[in-house]
Amino acid sequence: MIVLYGFLPSGNVYKVRLLFAHLGIEHRRIEVAQYAGHTSLPAFRRINPIGKVPVVRLDDGSVLTESGAILYYFAQGTQFWPSDLQAQTETLRWMFFEQYSHEPPIAGNRYMLGYMSDRTGLEGLIAMNAARGEHALRVMDGHLAEHSWFSGDQYGIADIALYAYTHVANDGGFDLSPHAHIRRWLNDVCAQPRHILLLQETSVSPVTTLEEERGV
């Protein structure tokens, strides 16, 4: 069975879990949490030297990393990856935008405000992230004023990628109320068949830890 390494509240892991839910892909999850130091363990670095989740292990033992690449892999041949080259390019455009211009400031502030008790010395970074994240949200809102989706003409993996941290942007101190088009789009994403919530467990077998795995 497909194995997913990741932390339940991680937006990057949620992207994969959300696509798996839409496609009905069964998997089991191994808990790997950055805040608990799991991503720095040698056992995990052997699986992904970059030390980031999500990681997917396929039945043949091969390993996929980077949420965007994992989404691409599983979306092939489905409605979540457009067939038209221009729409494919547009989809990747927003996925690269998400990883470069959107996730770092928005997930960064969510992590620092939500998981760190001592933020001394980080005030400047948090303020810079607030400005960069707000710019990314304005760009998204401007796109959504004229388009329904980020993946061409229909809901797809660019929407999944951007939804993950946008819908919890408030955790990082971002205010979505001025962005009416984003709020419309968030509702449209939630209304998709088989949508799951961020903290909704979808593993078909009990979640295990890296330590338990090594004991097997």
Add this chain to the structure above:
Amino acid sequence: MIVLYGFLPSGNVYKVRLLFAHLGIEHRRIEVAQYAGHTSLPAFRRINPIGKVPVVRLDDGSVLTESGAILYYFAQGTQFWPSDLQAQTETLRWMFFEQYSHEPPIAGNRYMLGYMSDRTGLEGLIAMNAARGEHALRVMDGHLAEHSWFSGDQYGIADIALYAYTHVANDGGFDLSPHAHIRRWLNDVCAQPRHILLLQETSVSPVTTLEEERGV
């Protein structure tokens, strides 16, 4: 003719220029430099609201943004994009790695050390980038110890994406001498047919500025 908006020394712009050189794609370039404030001009924000280069305008007027998406678009049907799904996923994996874990610290320090005269207050960020960039280089070197390329079995767009800022990492204070596999790979990239240097102008018509364009 295809129009490329970007700054000559920009690694992200160079990625597109290098693929264009390999494929013999003629284009003209419009100078858009972040350090000179061009990317904040309303005339440019109308073309790309995110305010980043490179941007490509096709003959039909449609606009492509994000270097990774532009590489994907032009590589379709060529040797620079693998035909096998696993290799495609591996290619995208390294392209997302480049934009999330590699380019921000390495290009960031190259920009701060090379283009900013006053770096007061940025010492902490520069030190953090140094550690993050060195980690990314170690991950690359580890991959190259066992593989020839980042794009599956042959040179492709993930190699182009990673080459752009790796070969000038020294500008950001990074030392490539301990990374023997990276140095081997840099030589292999340079040896590819129709390789061009970063500062090698490839526009087939005189480079113009946004101001000159608006006057036309």
